[in-house]
Structure formats: structure tokens, C-alpha cells
Amino acid sequence: MINALKFVIRSASYGVMFAVVLLLLVPELRENNIVPWKFLSTTEKSQQPLSYAKAVRLAGPAVVNIYTEDIQVNPTYGRQPRKVTRLGSGVIMHEQGYILTNYHVVQSADLIVVVLQRGQELHAELIGYDVLTDLAVLKVQDNNLPVIPQISTLTSQVGDVVLAIGNPLNLGQTVTQGIVSATGQSGLSTSYLQFLQMDAAINEGNSGGALINSNGELVGINSRKFTQANPNLNIQGIFFAVPYQLARTIMLKIIEHGRVVRGWLGVDANDSLTNLKGFIIGTITPNSPALKAGLQSGDVVYQIDDIRLLNAKQGLDVVAEAAPGSILNFMISRDNQLLTLPVTIVEIPK
Structure with a gap:
């Protein structure tokens, strides 16, 4: 009788020890919603499909x-x-x-x-x-209008997933998906080819619609697809959108002034390849502010007022965002001499 009792106690002890070891090695079993037979089952849970x-x-x-x-x-x-x-x-x-x-x-x-x-x-x-x-x-005049989600500091990166929402061909609201293939600029001197480039399809009727990210936040305003003079080239997957920050800046200026006023210098500019960062002045437009101020082709503009320049794009943005009639001090390098020339900015000709 005693031996039988010892055998039962020893067996129960082994069982408790095994259970403790199992709980230590497999923490999931300690959760209330996990039971052993579910854990030991080899059936895998189905994953939710990726959705936007x-x-x-x-x-x-x-x-x-x-x-x-x-x-x-x-x-x-x-x-x-x-x-x-x-x-x-x-x-x-x-x-x-x-x-x-x-x-x-x-x-x-x-x-x-x-x-x-x-x-x-x-x-x-x-x-x-x-x-x-x-x-x-x-x-429009109405109450309780839905406003698109916006983040003022949002910047896009190459490879971001984007969705274009619009009304193509009057089919009603549709969504196309793609990725950002080149990032745009946010300054007022931005040219068309410096917009956001992506491969989300833009067809007639999509123009003016929203380009959003996977969180539903506005990335840009859809513009149009890439076109060029040679109709024999079958170009696909190149579409453009105005970057959000630039679009918002334009909107605020239009709301305030009814139009966008840009400053104008009147030069062709290329990035400086010298030790001085900034831009090299190329062709100068006749009767332009640059010509009247004494700027010359070949001058390297490395600073405007207190803004040290990194490239031509930054310099032209400084000019474009200056109020017409304002005077900007251009610090230039000419024939190994450093000069400062005041330039009176005017509005860009229409």
C-alpha cells in the first residue's frame, strides 16, 4: 500500500514538474485565450489581405x-x-x-x-x-464639408506607395495605385518637370484629384501624364502631381492675393561646380533686373542676403519668393574677386 502511494505521489510530482517546465518554455500557454490543444494544432491562421x-x-x-x-x-x-x-x-x-x-x-x-x-x-x-x-x-458655400487629411511637414520619398483618386472618363470616383519614382520640389520657381513623378495612372478626368499615401494623407494634386513631341515613342508609367507643400503654398497665396506673385531675376542658372556652392549665371535676359544690377554671365552667386546657397534651385526660389520691388544683396565671385551687388527684384513678366 505504501509503495503504491509513493508511486502515485512520484507520478503526480513528475506531472507538475513537466507542466511547470512547459509553461516556462512556452509563454503563450499562460495566456487566457490559449489552450494546449489549440497550440499543438498545426493549422495556420490565414493572414488578412493587404488593403488600402x-x-x-x-x-x-x-x-x-x-x-x-x-x-x-x-x-x-x-x-x-x-x-x-x-x-x-x-x-x-x-x-x-x-x-x-x-x-x-x-x-x-x-x-x-x-x-x-x-x-x-x-x-x-x-x-x-x-x-x-x-x-x-x-x-463653394456649404457646411460640414469633408476635408482631406493633411500633414504640413509631409515630404515624399522615392518608393512611397501612392494612390490617385479622381473621376476618370466620368466613371465616378476610382482609385489607381503606384509608387513615387521621383520627388518634387516645393519652391515657387519649380518647373513642371520638377513635380512629383509616379506611375499611378492619370487619365482624363483624374486631373485635379488627390494623390494620397497609404495613411490617407494628401501627397499631391494629380496633374497629367508625360507627353512629348515624338508620338512614335510608347511611354508608360510616367505621371505627374504637384507636391502637397507647393500646392498648399500656391493655394494660400491665391486666397490672400487672388493670384501668385513671383519675383524675377532674368537669368539662366546652373549649379556651381566650384568650391563655392550656389549657381553660375548663364544667359542674361535683356532689360532684366540682373542686367540692370551689373550681374554678368559666368558670375558665381554663392549667397543672397544672409542665405548661403547650396544650388541653383535654392537661389531661384529665394528670388521667386521675394516681393517685387524688394532689394536683395547678391554676393558673387567674379575673376577670383568677391563682390556684393544689390538687385531690385521685379514681378515675373506675364
Whole structure:
């Protein structure tokens, strides 16, 4: 009897020791929602599919369809005026009803109608536009407008996943996906080819829509696809968008002034390859501020006022963002001499 009792106690002890070791080696078994037979099962849990549905739900309501009508008078006597209808997209940027879109969507429009995702139609007023960036600001009167998520410090990187939301070919709101293949610039001197480049498809009607990241935050305003003079080249996957920070800057200037005012120097500039960073002046436009101030072709501009320059892009941005009539001190290197020349900036010619 005693031996049998010892055998039972010894067996129970071994069982307890085994259970303690198992719990120490496999912490998951200590969780309340884990049971041994589930842990020992070889069945793998199915993974949730990758989806951008949340991003689209956040940004989609703020992307609107834009329909414009242009009444063109026929010069031929007796002919009826012709009504031209265009379509595009826009992005609600502010709760007060400000909408960003492309200028070519609303150019020469006599009537602008904005259709929200929920189906509501609103008449829009053109506040102003900027030809160089192909942006326009509209305003609608309504309450409780959905505003697209924005981060003022957002910058894009090559390889970022982006989604283009718009109204291509009047099919209703659709989404295309791609990646950023080249980053854009944020200064007012930005040219078209310095915009965000990506391969998310932009078709007719997508123009002016939102380019968002996988969190639903605005990355840029969709512009158009790449075109060139040679129609025999089959170019695919090259589309452009205005970077968010540049688009926001343009919008604020248009809201404040009704247009974008840029300073102008009147030179061709290339990055300096010398020890002095900045830019080398190339061709100088006749009767320009640069010529009147005494700047010469070959001068290396390395500093403007207290801003030490790194490249030509930075220097031209300083000029573009200067108010017309302001005087900027250009510090240059000419024939191994350092000079300072005051330059009176004027508005860029129209």
C-alpha cells in the first residue's frame, strides 16, 4: 500500500514538474485565450489581405467631381453658340469650402459645378489660378464639408506607395495605385518637370484629384501624364502631381492675393561646380533686373542676403519668393574677386 502511494505521489510530482517546465518554455500557454490543444494544432491562421481601404475611406469623401461648361460663340452668322463640357476632379482643402484643382480643368469656364461623393451638387466660384503650376482654387458655400487629411511637414520619398483618386472618363470616383519614382520640389520657381513623378495612372478626368499615401494623407494634386513631341515613342508609367507643400503654398497665396506673385531675376542658372556652392549665371535676359544690377554671365552667386546657397534651385526660389520691388544683396565671385551687388527684384513678366 505504501509503495503504491509513493508511486502515485512520484507520478503526480513528475506531472507538475513537466507542466511547470512547459509553461516556462512556452509563454503563450499562460495566456487566457490559449489552450494546449489549440497550440499543438498545426493549422495556420490565414493572414488578412493587404488593403488600402482605410486610406481611401479617409480621403475619398474630400475628392470631388468637377464639371465645367464653356459657351463658345460661333463667328458664323446664324450659327448657335456651342457648349463645351469638361470634367475633372478636385480636393476639398479647407472646411470653409476651398477646393484645389488643375487650372486646365476650369480654364475659360462659364459654369463650374462641384459634385460631392455623397451626390450633392454645388456651384463653385473661381478664386484664382496659377498657370506655372496649373493649379486653381475654387470656393463653394456649404457646411460640414469633408476635408482631406493633411500633414504640413509631409515630404515624399522615392518608393512611397501612392494612390490617385479622381473621376476618370466620368466613371465616378476610382482609385489607381503606384509608387513615387521621383520627388518634387516645393519652391515657387519649380518647373513642371520638377513635380512629383509616379506611375499611378492619370487619365482624363483624374486631373485635379488627390494623390494620397497609404495613411490617407494628401501627397499631391494629380496633374497629367508625360507627353512629348515624338508620338512614335510608347511611354508608360510616367505621371505627374504637384507636391502637397507647393500646392498648399500656391493655394494660400491665391486666397490672400487672388493670384501668385513671383519675383524675377532674368537669368539662366546652373549649379556651381566650384568650391563655392550656389549657381553660375548663364544667359542674361535683356532689360532684366540682373542686367540692370551689373550681374554678368559666368558670375558665381554663392549667397543672397544672409542665405548661403547650396544650388541653383535654392537661389531661384529665394528670388521667386521675394516681393517685387524688394532689394536683395547678391554676393558673387567674379575673376577670383568677391563682390556684393544689390538687385531690385521685379514681378515675373506675364
